[in-house]
Amino acid sequence: MRIKKNNVFLLYLVVSLVIYGVSIFFNTVFNFNKNDYFVSINSTFPFFALSSLVMLILHVIIYQKNKDQLGYAFLITLTIKLTISYFYISKIQNDANKIAALIYFYIFLTTDVIMASLLLNKKE
Incomplete structure (x- = not known):
């Protein structure tokens, strides 16, 4: 799959919007308790979406400067x-909110890995 610079950001935007839309859909269809889950969606989704966006921006900058170091940079930024x-998830008190946060964590972790692999496999 051939990806251009701006297409990576567009792909990330589309994936993030789909994740948010699906989570709102499930909350609406299954009538989750709005006090527990909706607050978690409104606070947790932006945290993971913005942290993944910052990682993607850093990875693109590093790729442009020295693409051989991108793999190491990915490991460092992912560890951070x-x-x-x-620490963010451990501060959440409600178990239902922790589960929702962990779901977002795994989804955006997968997104981070896919975006980094697209950059690493990009042909110039």
Whole structure:
């Protein structure tokens, strides 16, 4: 799959919007308790979406400067994100909100890996 610079950001935007739309859909269809889950969606989704966007921006900058170091940069930024995410999720009191946060964590972790692999496999 051939990806251009701007297409990576567009792909990320589309994936993020789909994730948000699906989560709102499931909350509406299954009538989850709005006090528990909706608050978690409104606070957790932006945290993981913005942290993944920052990682993607850093990876694109590093790719443009020295593409051979992108793999190492990915490991470092992912470790930092995992550490921050651990402390963020551990502060959540409600178990239902923790589960929702972990679901977002795994979804955006997968998104981070896919975006980094697209950059690493990009042909110039």
